[in-house]
Amino acid sequence: MTTRIRMLVSLFAVTALMCGSLARAADFPSKPITIIVPFSAGGPTDTVARLLGQAMGADLKQTMLVENVAGAGGTVGAGRAARSDPDGHTLFLHHIGMSTAPALYRKLPYNPIEDFAPIGLVTDVPMTIVARGNFPAKDLKELIAYVKENKAKVTYANAGLGAASHLCGMLFMTAIDTDLTTVPYKGTGPAMNDLLGGKVDFMCDQTTNTTGQIKAGKIKVYTVTSKKRVPSLPDVPTASEAGLPNFEVGIWHGLWAPKGTPKPVVDRLVAALKVALKDATLKQRFADLGTEPVADNLATPDALQAHLKAQTAVWAPIIKKAGAFAD
Numbered sequence: 001m002t003t004r005i006r007m008l009v010s011l012f013a014v015t016a017l018m019c020g021s022l023a024r025a026a027d028f029p030s031k032p033i034t035i036i037v038p039f040s041a042g043g044p045t046d047t048v049a050r051l052l053g054q055a056m057g058a059d060l061k062q063t064m065l066v067e068n069v070a071g072a073g074g075t076v077g078a079g080r081a082a083r084s085d086p087d088g089h090t091l092f093l094h095h096i097g098m099s100t101a102p103a104l105y106r107k108l109p110y111n112p113i114e115d116f117a118p119i120g121l122v123t124d125v126p127m128t129i130v131a132r133g134n135f136p137a138k139d140l141k142e143l144i145a146y147v148k149e150n151k152a153k154v155t156y157a158n159a160g161l162g163a164a165s166h167l168c169g170m171l172f173m174t175a176i177d178t179d180l181t182t183v184p185y186k187g188t189g190p191a192m193n194d195l196l197g198g199k200v201d202f203m204c205d206q207t208t209n210t211t212g213q214i215k216a217g218k219i220k221v222y223t224v225t226s227k228k229r230v231p232s233l234p235d236v237p238t239a240s241e242a243g244l245p246n247f248e249v250g251i252w253h254g255l256w257a258p259k260g261t262p263k264p265v266v267d268r269l270v271a272a273l274k275v276a277l278k279d280a281t282l283k284q285r286f287a288d289l290g291t292e293p294v295a296d297n298l299a300t301p302d303a304l305q306a307h308l309k310a311q312t313a314v315w316a317p318i319i320k321k322a323g324a325f326a327d
C-alpha cells in the first residue's frame with residue numbers, strides 16, 4: 001500500500017469510528033438503561049438509585065432498571081460495572097466506598113479513578129446510629145458505656161468492608177477506643193431486617209434506610225452524623241450534641257458509566273442527571289428520607305472526579321491508621 005492509500009484508509013477508519021459514535025449518541029438511549037447498585041435491594045443505595053432512575057428515565061424517555069450486584073462491601077458490583085459495555089446503557093450508582101476501597105483492599109479488580117467515566121455527584125446522605133428496639137441504652141452516652149462494658153457480646157451490623165456502614169462503624173470504634181464484633185451483610189437492607197428481628201444489636205446507616213423505621217418507632221436512634229440536625233428527624237441530636245464531638249460522616253453518592261463511554265452519551269446522561277435532581281418528586285422523596293440533591297454545579301463529571309480523588313486522599317491515611325484491610 002502506498003503512503004497515500006494508507007493515509008486514506010486510516011482517515012476513513014477514523015471518520016467511520018466518529019460517525020459510529022455520533023450515531024450511537026444520536027439514538028441513545030436505544031434500550032432500557034440498567035443502573036448497577038453494589039448492595040442488596042431494599043437498602044439505602046438501592047433507594048437512591050431507584051428514585052434517581054425514575055426521574056432520569058422520564059427525561060431520557062427510557063425505562064431505567066436497577067440491578068443489585070452485591071458483595072464484598074460494594075467491590076463486586078464496582079468490578080462488574082467497570083467491565084460493562086461502555087455504551088451508556090449500563091450505569092453505576094455508588095457512594096463514598098469508591099474512595100475507601102483502594103485503601104481497604106490489597107487486590108481491587110478495578111481502579112475507581114481510571115476505569116470509569118464519571119457522570120456527576122448525586123446526593124450527600126447523613127448517617128444515623130441505630131439499635132434494635134429493645135436495646136438497653138436510651139441515649140448515645142449510655143450506648144457508648146454499654147458497648148464498652150459488653151464489648152465481647154455486642155454485635156455491630158454492616159454491609160461489608162468498604163461499605164458506608166463499615167466506615168462509620170470503624171470511625172465509631174476508633175472514637176470510643178473499643179473493638180466490637182461486626183456482622184457483615186450484602187447490604188444494610190438485610191442488616192435492617194436482622195436489626196428489626198433483634199438478631200444484631202446496632203449499626204450506623206444512611207437516613208435513606210433508617211428514617212422509616214425510626215419514625216415507626218421500630219428501632220432506637222441515638223444520633224445523626226451530620227454537623228446539623230436533619231430536618232426530617234428534628235428530635236435526633238447531632239453527635240456533638242449527644243456527647244461525641246467531631247464525629248461527622250456524610251455519605252456522598254455518585255453516578256458513573258464505564259470508561260470509554262462516548263462523550264456525547266456522557267453529555268446526555270449529565271443533562272438527564274441535572275434534570276432529575278431538580279425533579280419535584282425526587283426532591284420530596286429525598287427530603288422525606290433526610291437528604292437533598294447536590295447543587296447543580298456538582299452534578300458534573302469534573303466535580304465527581306475531583307471529589308473522588310480528594311476523598312481517596314483523605315481516607316487512605318485514616319484507614320491505614322485504623323488497620324482495616326482485606327486481601
Ligand code: ASP
Nearest residue numbers: 043045163164165187188
Ligand atoms: N448502606 C450500605 C452501606 O453501608 C449499603 C446499602 O445497602 O446500600 O454502604
